[in-house]
Amino acid sequence: MKCFGRKLFFGFLVLVFGLGVSMVQARTLDEIIKAGEIRVGINPTFPPLGLFNDKMEIDGFDKELATEIAKKLGVKLKVVKVGSPDRIPFVAADKIDFVMGAMTRTSARAKIIDFTIPVHTEVMGVLTTEKIPYKDYKDFDREDITFVQVRGTTPVPFIEKNLPKAKVLLLDNYPDVIRAIAQGRGDAVVDVIDFMWKSTQTHKQVKWRVVETPVNVYFCCLGVHKGNYTLRDWLNVAIYDLHRNGAIDAIWEKWFGGPMIYKIRWTEWF
Amino acid sequence: MEYTLQFGQVLKYVPYLIAGAWLSLQIAFLAFCGGMVIGLLGAMGKIFGGRIVRSVVGVYVTFFTNTPQLSQIYFLFFALPEAGILLTPYEAVLIGMTLNAGAYLTEIQRAGFISVHRAELEAAETMGMSLLQSVWYVILPHIIKVLFPPLSNLYIIMTLGTSMAAIFGVEELTGRALNVNAITFRSIEIFSVTAGLYLLVTVVASTVLVLLGRWLFHVKGKVF
Numbered sequence: 001m002k003c004f005g006r007k008l009f010f011g012f013l014v015l016v017f018g019l020g021v022s023m024v025q026a027r028t029l030d031e032i033i034k035a036g037e038i039r040v041g042i043n044p045t046f047p048p049l050g051l052f053n054d055k056m057e058i059d060g061f062d063k064e065l066a067t068e069i070a071k072k073l074g075v076k077l078k079v080v081k082v083g084s085p086d087r088i089p090f091v092a093a094d095k096i097d098f099v100m101g102a103m104t105r106t107s108a109r110a111k112i113i114d115f116t117i118p119v120h121t122e123v124m125g126v127l128t129t130e131k132i133p134y135k136d137y138k139d140f141d142r143e144d145i146t147f148v149q150v151r152g153t154t155p156v157p158f159i160e161k162n163l164p165k166a167k168v169l170l171l172d173n174y175p176d177v178i179r180a181i182a183q184g185r186g187d188a189v190v191d192v193i194d195f196m197w198k199s200t201q202t203h204k205q206v207k208w209r210v211v212e213t214p215v216n217v218y219f220c221c222l223g224v225h226k227g228n229y230t231l232r233d234w235l236n237v238a239i240y241d242l243h244r245n246g247a248i249d250a251i252w253e254k255w256f257g258g259p260m261i262y263k264i265r266w267t268e269w270f
Numbered sequence: 271m272e273y274t275l276q277f278g279q280v281l282k283y284v285p286y287l288i289a290g291a292w293l294s295l296q297i298a299f300l301a302f303c304g305g306m307v308i309g310l311l312g313a314m315g316k317i318f319g320g321r322i323v324r325s326v327v328g329v330y331v332t333f334f335t336n337t338p339q340l341s342q343i344y345f346l347f348f349a350l351p352e353a354g355i356l357l358t359p360y361e362a363v364l365i366g367m368t369l370n371a372g373a374y375l376t377e378i379q380r381a382g383f384i385s386v387h388r389a390e391l392e393a394a395e396t397m398g399m400s401l402l403q404s405v406w407y408v409i410l411p412h413i414i415k416v417l418f419p420p421l422s423n424l425y426i427i428m429t430l431g432t433s434m435a436a437i438f439g440v441e442e443l444t445g446r447a448l449n450v451n452a453i454t455f456r457s458i459e460i461f462s463v464t465a466g467l468y469l470l471v472t473v474v475a476s477t478v479l480v481l482l483g484r485w486l487f488h489v490k491g492k493v494f
Contacts, residue, residue, distance in 0.1 A: 108455070151449065157452075183348070
């Protein structure tokens with residue numbers, strides 16, 4: 001027992017300090033160009049930003065934008081599947097060069113990763129069914145209301161802070177969230193309405209409703225490894241170009257079926 | 271650009287994580303107990319039952335030991351509501367894990383049953399014992415020493431397997447670790463702490479099982 005305990009203790013030390021010493025180095029812009037490939041994290045359970053197409057390949061707004069970025073850099077695109085809870089760890093561990101999937105720019109996240117200039121916005125609101133009569137998101141702060149949310153996403157702390165009386169059921173992905181509400185496990189979801197809408201089409205028997213008052217507008221960027229300024233600075237210029245020549249708007253309209261609700265006001269100063 | 275480990279940010283969440291670990295243990299314990307009852311009935315059905323009973327138990331065991339537990343719980347959680355049965359996340363996970371454990375425990379207990387000498391069973395029959403009395407007074411005391419180690423192992427595996435409950439919204443240890451990760455983004459630190467807690471939980475559970483085994487069934491077991 002004593003011997004095992006000692007081995008366990010030293011094993012743990014080796015694990016922790018081993019990780020600390022050999023901690024990952026993000027690839028610089030030069031290294032990415034030299035490798036001829038850029039690795040981009042996309043969440044395929046987040047339609048229409050990311051989804052699986054008929055060939056079961058990752059597709060969507062993010063994939064198309066990433067393709068444009070890779071083309072500008074002159075390298076091949078390697079799409080890496082990420083999920084909502086693990087997308088930031090993927091960047092931090094240098095499994096990918098940057099992450100997409102509506103990376104909302106927050107000061108908390110900015111302690112761990114760096115953000116580029118905004119790519120698109122997301123208008124956060126409440127999606128519910130016609131069974132729930134409330135017209136303002138603040139009306140949902142009730143004990144008999146259950147929000148169904150994706151674990152690890154921005155709205156979860158928002159609900160905990162602003163709607164503390166409501167219950168929260170955390171699931172793994174957006175299709176499951178919508179299914180859970182359709183089946184009556186919960187009453188509503190706070191998230192980006194544009195992204196939610198596609199998933200609701202699977203449950204057409206449910207009378208879906210968007211609460212009139214929006215919650216907030218967030219700015220979504222690309223997330224890069226903390227301190228990888230060579231890549232971040234290049235991506236900023238590329239995103240500016242793609243805003244200026246209308247490419248981002250065109251890709252958005254193709255996948256979302258309409259213009260961005262709150263447009264990015266791009267500027268030549270960034 | 272090197273990442274700096276900062277355990278200070280996650281250590282304040284340890285009490286929150288311990289509450290999750292307690293829930294993990296609770297789910298594993300209840301599912302194991304339920305699985306033992308199902309397993310006992312299944313083993314009896316397989317050995318002493320008629321053709322139909324044996325077939326039903328065989329289909330049950332084949333299905334639950336050859337499909338992923340995740341799919342089974344997914345079915346309970348998302349498919350049953352379409353038939354009007356709405357289980358809470360906790361209920362769905364508990365029932366799913368119990369049914370899964372029951373299948374494995376049927377096979378484990380069946381193996382124990384057939385290790386009992388035929389003569390002992392015949393002696394019980396001669397004494398006028400019913401099937402249930404034979405199982406309770408003759409078979410179980412005999413096989414428990416043989417079965418205790420694999421049963422303990424299964425219990426530990428089940429405790430670790432509770433981590434999948436997070437997918438269905440049960441706030442057990444892994445679910446809570448993911449929540450803390452979503453706040454702090456310190457994934458290496460939080461999952462190192464979580465791994466440590468799982469280790470602690472399984473070591474404590476193993477110790478309790480060894481002590482129980484020694485006390486109740488005189489089984490000589492070691493934690494390490």
